Amino acid sequence: MYKLYQLLVCLPLLGVTTILVALSTIVGCTFGKASFWAYWPPCVWSKLMCRIPLLPVEVVGREKLRKDCSYVFVSNHQGPYDIFLIYGYLGHSFRWLMKKELRSIPLIGRACEKAGHIMVDKSGPKAIARTQIQARETLKNGTSIVVFPEGSRTFTGHMARFRRGPFMLGHQLQLPIVPITIDGSFEVLPRQKGFSFLTYHKLRLVIHDPIPYREDLDSIMDEAYVTIESALPESLRGYVANPDQ
Secondary structure (H helix, E strand, O other): OHHHHHHHHHHHHHHHHHHHHHHHHHHHHHHOOHHHHOOHHHHHHHHHHHHOOOOOEEEEOHHHOOOOOOOEEEEOOOOOHHHHHHHHHOOOOEEEEEEHHHHHOOOHHHHHHHHOOEEEOOOOHHHHHHHHHHHHHHHHOOOEEEEOOOOOOOOOOOOOOOOOHHHHHHHHOOOOEEEEEEEOHHHHOOOOOOOOOOOOOOEEEEEOOOEOOOOOHHHHHHHHHHHHHHOOOHHHOOOOOOOOO
């Protein structure tokens, strides 16, 4: 019955909603206030992506964030539903630090560009430098960024190694790093090729205490990794390498 509900109700509704939100973001950011249109329509869309499929969501720790503070949010990356969980339930204005390949997704890629999300370009030193400059300017303007420091989605639900780039951005600007644990996204929609039905499972977003700036960057990375992993089920703890990391 749940698969039938997805085919007859979820897919049509979410498809139409996705198109409308992408178009409103593009038009709104072009002619209106980008700070509103880049955040609120996608936030509502993300909540619908969880609520229409009837997926329960639990959020822990949102009270730890200050509205007037910029952060670098770092999260484990279990699956596509990580995006909806963070966008819909983090409760803090931010921009994504995302792979430039996502720009090619019809409508959504264009909406991400207009919204000011940062496309990571690793094609050469100059491209990397431009990405870093854009990220620094975004953070200086009082907006936060969200990044998946593993670089790609997990194949097993376990966490892979963290990359230094996101932590270096926060370190250069002496900003707090906020670890986020996502649990349940892997069970809802694991990484695989082709179409797959959703599996009914609880989604959980845990916002941990911000890690204040300190000189030792490696210790910040280690603390963030251990903190994120600590809120995962015991069965998903422990390092497992991703083939494409």
